[in-house]
Amino acid sequence: METTSMNLKVTPRRVDEETQALDLEGEVDVYTAPLLRQEIMDQVDAGVKHLLVNLNQVEYLDSTGLGILIGGVKRLKEQNGSLKLVGPSARITRIFEITGLNKIFDVYTSEADAVAAAKA
Amino acid sequence: METTSMNLKVTPRRVDEETQALDLEGEVDVYTAPLLRQEIMDQVDAGVKHLLVNLNQVEYLDSTGLGILIGGVKRLKEQNGSLKLVGPSARITRIFEITGLNKIFDVYTSEADAVAAAKA
């Protein structure tokens, strides 16, 4: 009834000249969130403009993970870029809605949509 | 990494005149084993000759469940029938092997093979 993974895997993947994706797999929680923070920081330091965080394989996201995503949104906005979220599950979409975080995050069903929006 | 189900579901299904299948789904453990015992007993009482226990969707099987399957094998043998196991996972096949229970159970990969063997 429930797929559980104890860890988080973060895989950076280049999309185009100014767009980078981070494919996440597993749980983003108080244990694994520092890894996500580091990966986002690495991208910011490397000068990426648009960052797509692919949540498709994320089954658990807690406030620590949400806090880091909010921080990422702010950082990339400061440098006139963007951080977009791609493909969250129904469960995680619900978390965005009940917390009001859907007002802050740009959420896309598919990566193609997110890339198109970044260029618009 | 792991699919967990807290329960066992047992669905009886008629295969042919003298063959009945029990499709199991979930965990066979000290909690759910009484249900399996009852279902097997119901089949024996109804006069079934060959009983196929479909383990395809069973993700956990403990000694209580093994004991009930052994009891079922004995009961059906007594009335010149058979109890055959169908489609266990690699994990459960390993349990049969390390305990030596593969010497007692008739195990088949597919239901068709089990039916053919019952008629032979």
Place this chain on the structure above:
Amino acid sequence: MSNENDRLNSQTDREVSSEDAAATVTLTIPCTPEYVGTARLTILGVASRMGFSYDQVEDIRLAVGEACANAIERAKILKVENPLITIRSLVEPSKLTVEVEDHTDNPSGEGIDQDKPAAEIESMNSQELGALLMEILVDEVSVEPASGGGTRVRLVKFANES
């Protein structure tokens, strides 16, 4: 015999269901990030037996995870040595009560407001977000000092009427 088989085939599938007697499950883990996942699995086991929906079970799991994350944050700030968290689940027919108790320090601050505008949500830190999530995800949240100088967060989720 074919009649008997028909009777068997038409019977509804039997499922094992919980007896729902009052019972307590107690888990003690190190108050460190590595073990919060273990606490969530234990709570998943307890809540799954209780007739909650998938979303309700996930709500409880996340709320307990947030209470643990808060405790870890406090233990870190206060530099507690070898801190522990105790998670006590009281299973009753009508509700699940989970008490998350640490031996760090008492929290200050008030309850938090659920109708903040976007700018304010954006400036919330993750502890505030965690407290907001607990408020939303379960039916009752209370925070009180634990005996021996820590904090006890009590989360209550009511079972479905049926």
Place this chain on the structure above:
Amino acid sequence: MSNENDRLNSQTDREVSSEDAAATVTLTIPCTPEYVGTARLTILGVASRMGFSYDQVEDIRLAVGEACANAIERAKILKVENPLITIRSLVEPSKLTVEVEDHTDNPSGEGIDQDKPAAEIESMNSQELGALLMEILVDEVSVEPASGGGTRVRLVKFANES
């Protein structure tokens, strides 16, 4: 900038891994069949962090389940009122030790033989099968009286050399 992106793409994926410090996780459940599943989930959480293979984690989970089933059987025979089981996991870099302690009665009987012929296996009851499984699935099994008049089963599984 394209050079920097290439550097990022070529870096190996990072994974979070456990620090494997010595730690204790303690779970207390009712000594009844409904809660054995919860104990197995907790053990899954503990063992999954330790670098065991999938099969090793499943071995530990089944061994702990068997120890609990034994305790439940004893509690039932002895008609203990509101019996409890305590499952204590000691996580060390080199091994996982799980103590399953009940407050029922001490077991009698000897260790069991792993090379029985088929006829004897067929006549084993499920408690004997459970004891056989524990012996096979973990590296060390010991059974001793618990303080206060119960039984403590200690299961040890060694971590992979690496």
